[in-house]
Amino acid sequence: VENLLEVRNLKKHFHLGKGATLKAVDGITFSVKKGETFGIVGESGCGKSTAGRTILGLYDQTDGEVIFNGKNIHQLKGKEKFSFYRQMQMIFQDPYASLNPRSTVLEIISEPMEVHGMYGSKKGRTEKVYQLLEDVGLNRDHANRYPHEFSGGQRQRIGIARALALDPQLIIADEPISALDVSVQAQVVNLMKRLQKEKGLTYVFIAHDLSMVKQISDRIGVMYLGQMVELTEGSSLYKKPLHPYTQALLTAIPIPDPDVEDKRERIILQGELPSPMNPPSGCVFRTRCAYAMEACSVKKPEFREVEENHYVACHLYDAGIVGSSGSEQIAA
Ligand code: SF4
Numbered sequence: 347v348e349n350l351l352e353v354r355n356l357k358k359h360f361h362l363g364k365g366a367t368l369k370a371v372d373g374i375t376f377s378v379k380k381g382e383t384f385g386i387v388g389e390s391g392c393g394k395s396t397a398g399r400t401i402l403g404l405y406d407q408t409d410g411e412v413i414f415n416g417k418n419i420h421q422l423k424g425k426e427k428f429s430f431y432r433q434m435q436m437i438f439q440d441p442y443a444s445l446n447p448r449s450t451v452l453e454i455i456s457e458p459m460e461v462h463g464m465y466g467s468k469k470g471r472t473e474k475v476y477q478l479l480e481d482v483g484l485n486r487d488h489a490n491r492y493p494h495e496f497s498g499g500q501r502q503r504i505g506i507a508r509a510l511a512l513d514p515q516l517i518i519a520d521e522p523i524s525a526l527d528v529s530v531q532a533q534v535v536n537l538m539k540r541l542q543k544e545k546g547l548t549y550v551f552i553a554h555d556l557s558m559v560k561q562i563s564d565r566i567g568v569m570y571l572g573q574m575v576e577l578t579e580g581s582s583l584y585k586k587p588l589h590p591y592t593q594a595l596l597t598a599i600p601i602p603d604p605d606v607e608d609k610r611e612r613i614i615l616q617g618e619l620p621s622p623m624n625p626p627s628g629c630v631f632r633t634r635c636a637y638a639m640e641a642c643s644v645k646k647p648e649f650r651e652v653e654e655n656h657y658v659a660c661h662l663y664d665a666g667i668v669g670s671s672g673s674e675q676i677a678a
């Protein structure tokens with residue numbers, strides 16, 4: 347399967363004046379295959395939302411490359427760039443804040459179509475809106491209502507319909523279920539899965555919690571302080587996490603089967619999340635890592651493939667330190 351999206355050494359630094367720099371995203375690399383769901387997980391402040399917005403061009407990148415369908419987006423200009431971004435859309439965490447309260451659902455969903463001059467006439471666009479409302483489990487009677495008349499889950503359905511209005515290939519969903527009631531979360535995830543099948547969509551699904559990305563992601567990248575520290579298939583990440591940070595995140599998720607006794611030792615992260623204004627030297631995770639060694643404060647661990655399709659940035663997997671038995675040693 348070819349890659350729809352390739353992100354190479356992407357950086358987004360914010361210059362805050364007086365020489366202060368916030369390295370919100372500091373060199374992340376990953377690719378997303380056509381039709382897959384790539385999960386990005388990490389605590390708030392790890393840079394995952396900034397990464398999503400930078401990929402979509404809502405922020406100018408500081409460095410690195412974003413390749414979409416084989417084209418370097420940041421080399422595109424004018425009209426070509428405009429029509430290129432049509433292919434990538436975003437679903438936001440808070441559907442209410444992202445929907446104009448004074449616009450009807452019809453106006454909200456047809457606006458991007460109008461901007462891009464799609465579906466011919468107003469009539470054509472209205473028909474498309476009706477179709478989209480049905481696609482997301484609402485109906486045409488909802489078209490003339492206002493956002494406040496809907497529940498949180500319904501509003502997120504409207505947000506999804508709007509994201510689909512331009513027939514995009516890629517959707518970046520930034521914590522799309524975090525603000526919803528638990529009972530509604532699964533419905534929205536199932537809707538997203540169905541739409542993915544029907545429309546051949548590719549997703550980047552951003553969440554702060556591994557249990558949320560688990561339900562939907564084929565592969566998952568774990569971010570910490572602006573960096574990607576581990577990346578692999580969802581199943582390997584849950585079965586055999588290699589990075590100490592991922593291991594800690596995973597022990598925070600309860601075992602789903604109530605009949606299975608949870609014998610795992612809960613790993614509590616030590617200390618506070620350091621400020622991204624002043625990240626630790628060497629490994630960014632070292633101030634909270636139970637395995638930190640001398641090398642960890644001196645040398646930044648390289649993000650590399652230590653097992654097939656399993657990337658990690660941690661000195662525990664450097665040749666000569668623990669070798670191939672590294673993960674067993676950590677799990678013990
Ligand atoms: Fe811990 Fe060192 Fe690995 Fe960082 S590089 S996660 S500090 S063992």
Ligand code: MG
Nearest residue numbers: 390394395521
């Ligand atoms: Mg966020």
